[in-house]
Structure formats: structure tokens, C-alpha cells
Amino acid sequence: MDTDASSSSSSSSSNSLIVDNSESIDMRVSSSSSSTYGTKSAKQSRGVRVLLVDYDTIALHVILAMLKKFGYEAVGTTGGLHGLKLLREKPYYFDLVVAAVQMPGMSGLELLQRIKLEFTSLPVVLISNDTDPVMAAKGFSNGAGHLLRKPVTFYDVENMWLHVQKSKMDETVNKNRYKEQTGSAGQDSLRRKEKHRSVSGSPSGDDDGSKRVESRKRKGSCKDQSSDDKKNRSNTNKKRRVVWTAQLHTHFLNAIECLGVDSAVPKKILEYMKVPGLTRENVASHLQVLLPTYLVEESMTVKTSLDIIS
DNA sequence: CAGGCAATAT
DNA sequence: TATATTGCCT
Numbered sequence: 001m002d003t004d005a006s007s008s009s010s011s012s013s014s015n016s017l018i019v020d021n022s023e024s025i026d027m028r029v030s031s032s033s034s035s036t037y038g039t040k041s042a043k044q045s046r047g048v049r050v051l052l053v054d055y056d057t058i059a060l061h062v063i064l065a066m067l068k069k070f071g072y073e074a075v076g077t078t079g080g081l082h083g084l085k086l087l088r089e090k091p092y093y094f095d096l097v098v099a100a101v102q103m104p105g106m107s108g109l110e111l112l113q114r115i116k117l118e119f120t121s122l123p124v125v126l127i128s129n130d131t132d133p134v135m136a137a138k139g140f141s142n143g144a145g146h147l148l149r150k151p152v153t154f155y156d157v158e159n160m161w162l163h164v165q166k167s168k169m170d171e172t173v174n175k176n177r178y179k180e181q182t183g184s185a186g187q188d189s190l191r192r193k194e195k196h197r198s199v200s201g202s203p204s205g206d207d208d209g210s211k212r213v214e215s216r217k218r219k220g221s222c223k224d225q226s227s228d229d230k231k232n233r234s235n236t237n238k239k240r241r242v243v244w245t246a247q248l249h250t251h252f253l254n255a256i257e258c259l260g261v262d263s264a265v266p267k268k269i270l271e272y273m274k275v276p277g278l279t280r281e282n283v284a285s286h287l288q289v290l291l292p293t294y295l296v297e298e299s300m301t302v303k304t305s306l307d308i309i310s
Numbered sequence: 311c312a313g314g315c316a317a318t319a320t
Numbered sequence: 321t322a323t324a325t326t327g328c329c330t
Contacts (some may be wrong), residue, residue, distance in 0.1 A: 206327090241320095241322085241323065241324080242323070243322090244322080244323080265312080266312085266313075267313090280312085281324070284322060285322095285325085286313095286323080287314095288314075288316090289314070289322080289323080313329100313330080314323085314328105314330085315329090315330090316326100316327090316328090316329100317325100317328105318324100318326075318327095319324075319325085320322100320323085320324075320325090
């Protein structure tokens with residue numbers, strides 16, 4: 001797994017270094033008292049997936065190490081473009097992007113802008129060498145969630161997950177209306193196109209901006225802090241139909257791949273995906289529809305290998 | 311209660 | 321058609 005990401009054959013080879021801890025997903029099933037982690041209070045940072053982009057390899061490694069120390073799942077690269085590529089390859093995967101401002105080629109600001117275009121609600125934290133207020137203003141006006149100054153401290157890293165939470169807040173809860181009619185026969189219905197936020201994302205380059213107004217559903221990480229976000233769904237809010245876009249589906253497949261076909265049950269897949277609003281039933285339904293296809297593909301693979309053997 | 315699965319509904 | 325829901329069994 002994950003090998004797909006490293007298959008980047010960019011022109012300049014010196015520019016794409018990936019350091020990833022394929023620690024796989026924490027499989028704590030929470031069935032029993034998980035004493036696996038000596039920590040008494042589960043760190044909020046644990047499991048948060050961070051993409052770090054910094055051309056400065058020293059800083060890259062240092063910050064990566066710090067991230068891992070605090071329990072993040074971190075992937076690092078030295079190239080902004082490569083960072084974008086990683087984001088596209090693993091849609092919905094990352095919870096947070098941390099990027100250096102000063103970089104040759106694509107600067108952190110540029111990267112920030114492109115991320116905001118493509119992955120609208122993915123939080124971005126910038127790291128800068130100086131404290132140029134103009135730059136800071138630019139960063140914030142472009143959607144940066146925070147601006148850190150080098151050198152990045154343990155404190156900074158420890159609290160990075162907060163930015164994920166913060167961006168979560170903004171997205172509020174999905175307020176989609178869905179037709180609710182209690183079994184009455186009047187079903188002709190005038191269903192209007194819901195163009196509000198739905199669970200979907202748009203593939204990298206297919207939207208011209210006016211086509212559809214969609215926003216991405218991202219985030220989710222630690223599961224205990226849903227204290228008050230669960231409340232506000234008492235409005236005119238009915239169930240929302242999940243739209244299995246290519247990206248969401250890819251993420252779904254990634255989840256199965258990472259978990260392994262055998263342990264890919266709805267619950268675990270859901271935990272892996274961390275897509276807010278997505279329910280176990282959604283995953284189960286999707287799984288039921290897609291399993292046949294998936295198995296067929298696999299059997300083909302098996303067949304091929306058998307063929308090779310014989 | 312969670313899963314897998316098939317039928318049925320929207 | 322795509323996704324959801326329900327029922328039935330394990």
C-alpha cells in the first residue's frame with residue numbers, strides 16, 4: 001500500500017522525498033480496555049493526518065519527528081507540487097496541511113491558494129522564516145488557519161490538531177433538506193436540485209467554477225469531542241443522501257486496502273475514512289453494492305498470478 | 311448489537 | 321440508477 005504515492009517520477013528527483021510512517025491505521029477496536037496506550041487521556045493529536053511540505057529537509061525531518069512524537073500520522077515532502085499530488089491521490093486522507101512559506105518553485109502561499117481552490121475545507125498552517133506582517137496578512141486572507149514562525153516548537157506541534165478542530169467548526173453541520181413525507185401517497189414531488197453542500201468533492205481539474213457549487217466534506221479525527229456538534233441537527237434537517245463521488249469512492253477503496261479485505265467491515269472502514277456525516281449504514285450500503293465488483297477484480301488478479309505460476 | 315445479504319423502497 | 325432501509329439470519 002502507499003506505494004502509489006512514491007511512484008512519482010518527477011523531472012527533478014531531488015525534489016520529492018516522502019517520509020511516511022506506514023504505521024497503518026490504529027486498529028484499536030476499543031472492544032476492551034485498550035491499555036495499549038499508556039496515556040491516560042487520549043491525545044487529541046493521535047491519528048490526525050498531517051501533510052508537511054517544506055523544502056528545507058532538515059526542518060522537514062525535525063518537524064516530522066515532532067509530529068510523530070505527538071501521535072500524528074505525518075507524511076512529508078519537499079515539493080509543493082508533490083504535496084498537491086499526494087493530496088489528490090489520497091482524497092479525504094489528510095486532516096491538515098503544514099507548509100513552509102519560503103520554498104523554491106511553488107511557495108507555501110501558492111500552495112495554500114491551490115489547496116483552498118481544490119480542497120476548500122482542508123485546513124492549512126503556514127510556517128515562515130520571518131514575521132513579515134504583509135506576508136502574514138496574505139496568508140490569512142488566503143485561508144491559512146495559522147502562521148507559525150521558525151523554528152517550530154514542540155508546543156506548536158502539540159497543538160496543531162486544534163486547527164483541524166477550528167476548521168471543523170466553520171463547516172457547521174450540514175443542513176440539507178430532504179423531502180420528508182410520511183408515507184402519504186402524494187409523491188409526485190417537485191424536487192429541486194440540491195446544490196447545497198453535499199458529500200462530494202470534485203476531481204482535480206474538472207470544474208470551471210460555475211459548474212457546481214460543492215464543498216468538500218472533510219475532517220474528523222478524534223472521536224470524543226463531538227460533544228456539541230451532534231446536537232444541532234434538530235432543524236429542518238433530514239437525512240442526507242451520500243453522493244459517492246470518485247474521490248469519496250477512492251478514499252473508500254483506500255480504506256479497504258489499508259485495513260485489508262478481511263477486516264474491512266463497515267465500522268472499521270468508517271473509522272478509517274473519518275468523513276463527517278457518513279454513517280455506518282452508508283458504508284455498509286456502499287460496501288454491499290461494491291463488494292461483488294471488488295471481488296471480481298481480485299479474482300482476476302489471482303487468476304493472473306495462477307496463470308503465471310502454471 | 312454488528313455483519314452479511316437479499317428484497318424492497320425512495 | 322444510485323443509495324437507503326428493512327428483515328432475516330448468523
